[in-house]
Amino acid sequence: MKVIIGQGSCGIATGAKKTQAEFEAQIAAKGVNVEIDFTGCVGTCYLEPIVDVYEDNGDMTRYVKVQPDRVERIVEEHLVGGKVVEEYAIAPEDQQFLDKQQRVVLRHCGLINPEKIEEYLAVGGYEATQRVVTSMTQDEVIEEIKVSGLRGRGGAGFPTWFKWNAAKGNPGKNKYIVCNADEGDPGAFMDRSVLEGDPHSLIEGMIIGGFAMGATEGVIYCRAEYPLAIKRLEIAMAQAREKGFLGKDIFGSGYDFDLRIKAGAGAFVCGEETALIASLEGERGMPRLKPPFPAAKGYWQQPTNINNVETFANVAWIINNGGAAFGAMGTQQSKGTKVFALAGKIKKGGLVEVPMGLALKDVIFGIGGGIKQDKQFKAVQMGGPSGGCIPADLIETPVTYEDINKTGAIVGSGGMIVMDEDTCMVDMARYFLDFTRKESCGKCNYCRIGTKRMLEILERITRGEGQDGDIELLEELAAKIKDGSMCGLGQTAPNPVLTTIRYFRNEYEDHIYNHTCTAKSCKELISYEITDKCVGCTACSRKCPVGAISGEVKGQHVIDKEKCIKCGKCLETCKFGAIVKK
Amino acid sequence: MKKFRLNIDGKEVLGLPGQTILEVARENDIFIPTLCFDERTEIYGSCGLCVVEVEGNPKLCKACATEIAPGMVVMTNTDRVVESRKTNLELLISNHNGDCKAPCVKACPAGTDCQGYVGLVANGEFELAHELVKDRIPLPASIGRVCPHPCEDACRRGLVDEPISIAAIKRFLADTDMMSDQQFIPEIDEETGKSVAIIGGGPMGLSAAYFLRQMGHDITIFDAMPKLGGMLRYGIPEYRLPKEVLDAEIAVIEAMGVELVPNTKIGEDISFETIQGDFDAVLLAIGAWVSTGVGCPGEDADGVIGGIDFLRKVVRNEYIDFGEKVAIVGGGNTAMDACRTAVRLGAKEVYNIYRRTKDEMPADRLEIEEGEEEGVIFKNLTNPLEFVKDENGHVRQVVLQVMELGEPDASGRRKPVAVEGKTEVLDVDTVILAIGQAVDATPFDLEKTKKNAIAYDENTFMTSIPGVFAGGDCGNDKISIAVEAIADANKAAIVIDSYLNGEAVSYEAPYYVERTDVTEKTFEDRERLCREKADQLTAAERKDNFSEVVYDGLTDEQAVRESSRCLECGCHDYFECKLIDYANQYDVEPERFEGDKNMVEFVDDHPFIVRDPNKCILCGLCVRVCDEVMGVGALGLVNRGFDTVVKPNLEKPLAESGCESCGQCVSVCPVGALQERQTVQKEVPLETAVTGTTCSYCSVGCSLEIENYGDMLIKANPDKEGVVNEGICCGKGKWGFDISVLEGKEVDPKIKDGEDFRLTDYHEAVVMVAKKMEAVKVRNGRDAIAVAISDRYTNEEMYVMKSLAQVMGAKVFSFNNRQNALADVLGVDASPNTIDELLSTEVILVPGFIKKNNPVIWNKIKQAAKNGAKVVVINTDGACDAFDFAEKMVCTENSTAFLKGMAKALIDMGKTSAVEGFDAFAASVADVEVCEEMKAVAELYGNAKKVMIVFQQNVLSVEAATLLADIALLSGHIGGPRNGILEVKAKNNSQGLVDLGITAGAEALEGVKGLLIFGEDPAAYDLSGLEFLAVCDIYMTETAAKADVFLPGTGAICANGTYTNTERRLMAVEAVVEEDVDFNNWEVACEIANVYEEDFGFDEEADISDEMDDVLPLYKYAEIDEILGGxxxxxxxxxxxxxxxKMVDELPCADALMNMMADRLPDVVKATE
Structure with missing residues (x-):
């Protein structure tokens, strides 16, 4: 028997290490012969810590939310007694979360131990690499990728084969293949999951890509905020090097290729290719004008190809299963699968990998289980700060690059932040703009000052100080910022504002002209009142941090609106529904 | 290469593949604005101002970065482009914290450059200051006396102590000019043949005449009164504005050729139609000469008269019987004038009736105070209800309604409200109503305003009749102060001029950025200094007469002291700021983007560079020039997004950031975020003149553009077209241009008297030089006298000095001359190769090069490395650094051993030569031990096809230089293009000295007993054995202090002529200013020669060059900017x-100016954690 504990960052954050210690202690105490191992994240982050118990016959039982206090029963009843603790096992509807997915990128995540190359080899690891370097030409590899229809998963969705081919075709002393592992969108963690759960599939993708374009050196630009990912990558690279999969004369093919990691300091803009290259070269991470594109003049002015983690993680699968098999998934234009990070007001948050073309509804409701507390679904923000809001009435939109773009949002790196009726769309736009304007590198005037001014306008709207003409000013600035910015950050920064104006203009107008926030979320525009349901229990007045509530015991309480800081503590506290937000 | 054809703005143009749209547009004089572009740096593309539309491309393209393509159609001025640029500029300005113009300038209706002339006065430049005043104010003596000076109300000095006395300074300047022998009369443009009739000779009419006349138009002023001056004459009492002052100012306008026709009333003496028919344009400036009443009963009584009528009668000495008690109604300046005039006319009781309190009175505070001193009784908070007549219909009493102050009204002043039922009665003999004025425009049949004044378009000043203009008090119901009328005159003159030229221009007020964060706290650190006050009559002295109250105005010293209090609010870079230029071109309205400004605290610590990051627009030019062009990297961008800021390395003070003080960041800054710290007393933003000349420090020959304003030297910038430096220079050139006019400069000849000098005249000084030198020669023989000439002089100056030496029979040398090894080995006493050859050679050998001596050459070496040249630096301890781009850095002892080893290695490689002396040379290095490094360098050098050696003549020892020449000869790397030696001379004209045949160095001092030194300070040499020493120099140098006779010299800033740079390129030297010394350098030489009865016959520099052409064949066919020979x-x-x-053995520089500059430039401090 074998106990495998999920130890991605999400598992560790919920206490997987303590769970493991408890298992070790209990198993030792009970004296059972059980091997303990760990794996990466399986995607159901909301259920961590997850513990899989494998019978010797291969049957597996998945326990969820295994805090140390649940360990003793599992050991005693299951490991010793052989009886599954049904109470702790994954519920069928949660299992569905996984079953409804189609996993290519995440194929090994949560299944293998990322720190053991043997486990990766056991599932067919490095076979693709071997095939490529020993029996395929560069063009054949590129052709296979072309057939697969794989497009860059970092956001822009540019055909991968085209970039490889361009880098291959451009002359240069050295060529470089770079992995962008600088996952920066708030709420996106698909790359981290691969890095932590299946680092070898990234390494394999890079070797194959490097071979195809003729690079001998690869760099993984990984954000320093991912220490576990860096650690597991380093282990994986060392193991691969030891096995001869990296370094000189890979598989005796004569092809030399090696990798190194560069830890980035976490600037969002370094996700932009040219800024990433500047950062790699030790310069300030600032984009430069394109052309020349990195495929012609990139790292140290040499032909350079940059793909993100998810893109590379598909490559070995494509070689193993054939481009056509990959292309058979998804739609005509958007092939294969895509990993999404479901977050926000959703019941089941986590990573899901689905074939492209699935309707948003199927992802959010079918897999994600719908909205928390069964509230009204309002919109989903796709593509992070560069993306946009898709409103409820477009929920049937298929998740493809083309269809999502039509809504004004983008697939992006795959973030899906779900919003319910309590989310103020103006405030939401303000949040994302605040993010991008802080992360602007400061080079282009429009991006540096324009986003700041847009933010100021949004702030005054959410304060109820919006002026007639503000919406038009936002639209004007947005258009000019998109037009006048050099890189993707500035060109897309206004998207959340534009899409919310497009779909929720009435909310903007409510703020500006009626001084009301439809979602009752903007503090300056709401007030709390105590209705006659009040029984005078005094609970709210005791909780109020500023002493704004007064009233006799068993008498009607009142809120002093001058003093009230609108923290909402009273509303949470009242058991009689006597407090209302207006 | 085949050119691409493209179309820009409808114009067919050609461009080379690889060129950008911006480059092609500029070549074809098509304007595209840029803020972050500089051809010397990598394309950056941050400002986004250069956007254009390209047909077929849905996006806007950045012209700086978009390469042209065949058939491209580019539009640089579409609505979309203009909109994008405009918004872009508005965003930039919304975060640009500065004052384009000082508050005083903006407050002046006429836009007078108050800060400018006040600053010039602080620098003692009275004439220039007066001219600047007269640019906007044609009647400064009058206005300086009577203007209520809104400028002073706005002056920020008021936040510290008291505002600057701007009006008094203006009066001081005008009075000084009036007192001078030659009054300033502006230049008149070529006659246009167009004529303008101006009706009304008040401040508006006179000023318009003054401006229009300057533009070359024929001007006639018609005035109804016997003399011109309008209200200045007939509305302002003598004690404030003596009429002789006004007469003098009008005389200047008359002297400009303006015809004055007094005593001529339109509609009576001449018809308006006749005037319209006789002139190309007419300007109505008839003022407002009708007193308005208060509208209460009894106003028609005898003894009730209008304020301006009263004042006019007094001026015209008309009889007025006003009894003993006079009441003046009104709170303005006219009321005060009437009050104080009444006092002077002997009224026993003078009352002022005003419905609010003194605080609300529109009159000048000083007028009220002085009126009070003179005995005026202020009946504030009263308002006439009725004028009671006596039986003869003469006014007897005034019934006054008592008032109190209520709520503030639209003007912000508290509104007077009648106190119900409370009245007061005042016995009076005369009532003067100084309530207001109206216009009498009856003779003119054109559109009128509601109040019957003349109506005109406020931007074009045109009335309803085409070609008839109006302004000042007579139009649009805006009766105001004189300077407002002058402002109208200025604007109307621009419009009328354009009308006469057949154009239709309307006046547009310029946009200025304004600081919003100034408070008393801003100036906390300033010393409190009270304003200077001119003497004035006491109340007792003045109250019975019309003598001018302020009788003399400020003294010179007071004016300078007062001006020095100026806080210099307006941006010093206003006249060169690209941002404000574009802002006005694109009619920005940045208010719509008002929001937070990114305010940065910073240390302003650099001795030459003034930083103000709050004006920075983050174009990144300073950072990029410092790094990419100058290779220093002292500046960098810190933080992200809106908070991004340019900061010195590791956030140190700039002086400790590795900054080399080259000032190139300042030169490229498009706004005022980086400025020069000037050496003038007070820095003043001025529209400077620019002179192109050549730097007078090292031998590179950098072309500089020096800016001056009159005699004031303002700044220097490298010339982008500079043939050698191509837009860069080092700190010596950037900051050292004014070195000859700094404090301590000597301006008089001196003779040693005991231990000290005494002043003398030139005659005694030059005679003493000649006679003493003769005496030494008589005593010690011909070889005992010598003339030492600095290698900093122009060829022309040196030539005359050398000629003098010949006349004296003295030998000539220069302490700065080091024996040239190249002359011994190669037979040429000049650098065999030129600077730009470095850029295309394969290998560059750099022994012992000291960067700070010739940073521009260092820069060329760096560029060469970038182009692919392999740079090999032979480094001795402390002799060189900053070559991190080098292919190879050899660290060696400071000896010739490495070079000898290299020579040996070359011979070992099989290099040999048939040239004389080879065997002996080979033998001399035969025993040298050759290490691997020597071999490697020898191979790199020996095997290259093209290779250059660069060395500094006065840095390397003669032996080292000899070896380098031997090595070049041995390997055959000499005498070919990009294949040879660049010898860098010590000084700007070291080569010129050699070309004149002056090759001897300090060794020539041997046996010399009498020495005349021009411009050298050989502090390292013992001159105690001399019997006589004369020195001509700019400062009292260490050597000059030892002289028996001292003659003041002049600097390069006032020299005309040429230098010959280190590569024998003839560089033009042009005088920028005149120095305060009677004889310049060559004239001093001529004066001494005169004692020998030798007249060189030179009147100007051109005469010297003419003679040089005859005597020196090398220079005969020389052309400026060209190399003499190849x-x-x-x-x-x-x-x-x-x-x-030793390999490195520096010859101490004998040029005091060079040494001074080296001292002034701060040491480079590398930033460390």
């Missing part, structure tokens, strides 16, 4: 054996 081939070369010596 690559020099060896002439009768021979190998010379070099003794063992």
């Amino acid at each position: 690559v020099l081939s060896p002439v009768d070369p021979k190998f010379v054996v070099a003794a063992d010596a």
Whole structure:
């Protein structure tokens, strides 16, 4: 028997290490012969810590939310007694979360131990690499990728084969293949999951890509905020090097290729290719004008190809299963699968990998289980700060690059932040703009000052100080910022504002002209009142941090609106529904 | 290469593949604005101002970065482009914290450059200041006396102590000019043949005449009164504005050729139609000469008269019987004038009736105070209800309604409200109503305003009749102060001029950025200094007469002291700021983006560079020029997004950031975020004149553009078209241009008297030089006298000095001359190769090069490395650094051993030569031990096809230089293009000195007993054995202090002529200013020669060059900016054996100016954690 504990960052954050210690202690105490191992994240982050118990016959039982206090029963009843603790096992509807997915990128995540190359080899690891370097030409590899229809998963969705081919075709002393592992969108963690759960599939993708374009050196630009990912990558690279999969004369093919990691300091803009290259070269991470594109003049002015983690993680699968098999998934234009990070007001948050073309509804409701507390679904923000809001009435939109773009949002790196009726769309736009304007590198005037001014306008709207003409000013600035910015950050920064104006203009107008926030979320525009349901229990007045509530015991309480800081503590506290937000 | 054809703005143009749209547009004079572009740096593309539309491309393209393509159609001025640029500029300005113009300038209706002229006065430049005043104010003596000076109300000095006395300074300047022998009369443009009739000779009419006349138009002023001056004459009492002052100012306008026709009333003496028919344009400036009443009963009584009528009668000495008690109604300046005039006329009781309190009175505070001193009784908070007549219909009493102050009204002043039922009665003999004025425009049949004044378009000043303009008090119901009328005159003149030229321009007020964060706290650190006050009559002295109250105005010293209090609010870079230029071109309205400004605290610590990051627009030019062009990298961008800021390395003070003080960041800054710290007393933003000349420090020959304003030297910038420096220079050129006019400069000849000098005249001084030198010669023989000439002079100056030496029979040398090894080995006494050859050679050998001596050459070496040249630096301890781009850095002892080893290695490689002396040379290095490094360098050098050696003549020892010449000769790397030696001379004209045949160095001092030194300070040499020493220099140098006779010299800033740079390129030197010294350098030489009865016959520099052309064949066909001859081939070369010596052995520089500059430039401090 074998106990495998999920130890991605999400598992560790919920206490997987303590769970493991408890298992070790209990198993030792009970004296059972059980091997303990760990794996990466399986995607159901909301259920961590997850513990899989494998019978010797291969049957597996998945326990969820295994805090140390649940360990003793599992050991005693299951490991010793052989009886599954049904109470702790994954519920069928949660299992569905996984079953409804189609996993290519995440194929090994949560299944293998990322720190053991043997486990990766056991599932067919490095076979693709071997095939490529020993029996395929560069063009054949590129052709296979072309057939697969794989497009860059970092956001822009540019055909991968085209970039490889361009880098291959451009002359240069050295060529470089770079992995962008600088996952920066708030709420996106698909790359981290691969890095932590299946680092070898990234390494394999890079070797194959490097071979195809003729690079001998690869760099993984990984954000320093991912220490576990860096650690597991380093282990994986060392193991691969030891096995001869990296370094000189890979598989005796004569092809030399090696990798190194560069830890980035976490600037969002370094996700932009040219800024990433500047950062790699030790310069300030600032984009430069394109052309020349990195495929012609990139790292140290040499032909350079940059793909993100998810893109590379598909490559070995494509070689193993054939481009056509990959292309058979998804739609005509958007092939294969895509990993999404479901977050926000959703019941089941986590990573899901689905074939492209699935309707948003199927992802959010079918897999994600719908909205928390069964509230009204309002919109989903796709593509992070560069993306946009898709409103409820477009929920049937298929998740493809083309269809999502039509809504004004983008697939992006795959973030899906779900919003319910309590989310103020103006405030939401303000949040994302605040993010991008802080992360602007400061080079282009429009991006540096324009986003700041847009933010100021949004702030005054959410304060109820919006002026007639503000919406038009936002639209004007947005258009000019998109037009006048050099890189993707500035060109897309206004998207959340534009899409919310497009779909929720009435909310903007409510703020500006009626001084009301439809979602009752903007503090300056709401007030709390105590209705006659009040029984005078005094609970709210005791909780109020500023002493704004007064009233006799068993008498009607009142809120002093001058003093009230609108923290909402009273509303949470009242058991009689006597407090209302207006 | 085949050119691409493209179309820009409808114009067919050609461009080379690889060129950008911006480059092609500029070549074709098509304007595209840029803020972050500089051709010397990598394309950056941040400002986004250069956007254009390209047909077929849905996006806007950045012209700086978009390469042209065949058939491209580019539009640089579409609505979309203009909109994008405009919004872009508005965003930039919304975060640009500065004052384009000082508050005083903006407050002046006429836009007078108050800060400018006040600053010029602080610098003692009275004439220039007066001219600047007269640019906007044609009647400064009058206005300086009577203007209520809104400028002073706005002056920020008021936040510290008291505002600057701007009006008094203006009066001081005008009075000084009036008192001078030659009054300033502006230049008149060529006659246009167009004529303008101006009706009304008040401030508006006179000023318009003054401006329009300057533009070359024929001007006639018609005035109804016997004399011109309008209200200045007939509305302002003598004690405030003596009429002789006004007469003098009008006389200047008359002297400009303006015809004055007084005593001529339109509609009576001449019809308006006749005037319209006789002139090309007419300007109505008839003022407002009708007193308005208060509208209460009894106003028609005898003894009730209008304020301006009263004042006019007094001026015209008309009889007024006003009894003993006079009441003046009104709170303005006219009311005060009437009050104080009444006092002077002997009224026993003078009352002022005003419905609010003194605080609300519109009159000048000083007028009220002085009126009070003179005995005026203020009946504030009263308002006439009725004028009671006596039986003869003469006014007897005034019934006054008592008032109190209520709520503030639209003007912000508290509104007077009647106190119900409370009245007061005042016995009076005369009532003067100084309530207001109205216009009498009856003779003119054109559109009128509601109040019957003349109506005109406020931007074009045109009335309803085309070609008839109006302004000042007579139009649009805006009766105001004189300076407002002058402002109208200025604007109307621009419009009328354009009308006469057949154009239709309307006046547009310029946009200025304004600081919003100034409070008393801003100036906390300023010393409190009270304003200077001119003497004035006491109340007792003045109250019975019309003598001018302020009788003399400020003294010179007071004016300078007062002006020095100016806080210099307006941006010093206003006249060169690209941002404000574009802002006005694109009619920005940045208010719509008002929001937070990114305010940065910073240390302003650099001795030459003034930083103000709050004006920075983050174009990144400073950072990029510092890094990419100058290779220093002292500046960088810190933080992200809106908070991004340019900061010195590691956030240190700039002086400790590795900054080399080259000032190139300042030169490229498009706004005022980086400025020069000037040496003038008070820095003043001025529209400077620019003179192109050549730097007078090292031998590179950088072309500089020097800016001056009159005699004031303002700044220097490298010339982008500079043939050698191509837009860069080092700190010496950037900051050292005014070195000859700094404090301590000597301006008089002196003779040693005991231990000290005494002043003398030129005659005694030059006679003493000649006679003493003669005496030394008589005593010690011909070889005992010598003339030492600095290598900093122009060729022309040196030529005359050398000629003098010949006349004296003295030998000539320069302490700064080091024996040239190249002359010994290669037979050429000049650098065989030129600077730009470095850029295309394969290998560059750089022994012992000191960057700070010639940073621009260092820069060329760096560029060469970037182009692919392999740079090999032979480094001795402390002799060189900053070559991190080098292919190879050899660290060696400071000896010739490495070079000898290299020579040996070359011979070992099989290099040999048939040239004379080879065997001896080979033998001299035969025993040298050759290490691997020597071999490697020898191979790199020996095997390259093209290779250059760069060395500094006065840095390397003669032995080292000899070896380098031997090595070049041995390997055959000499005499070919990009294949040879660049010898860098010590000084700007070291080569010129050699070309004049002056090659001797300090060794020539041997046996000399009498020495005349021009411009050298050989502090390292013992001159105690001299019997006589004369020195001509700019400062009292260490050597000059030892002289028996001292003659003041002049600097390069006032020299005309040429330098010959280190590569024998003839560089033009142009005088920028005149120095305060009677004789310039060559004239001093001529004066001494005169004692020898030798007249060189030179009146100006051109005469010297003419003679030089005849005497020196080399210079005869020389052209400015061209090289004299090309690559020099060896002439009768021979190998010379070099003794063992140091490799680097610097000759101390004998030029005091160079040494002064080296001291002034701060040491480079590398930033460390």
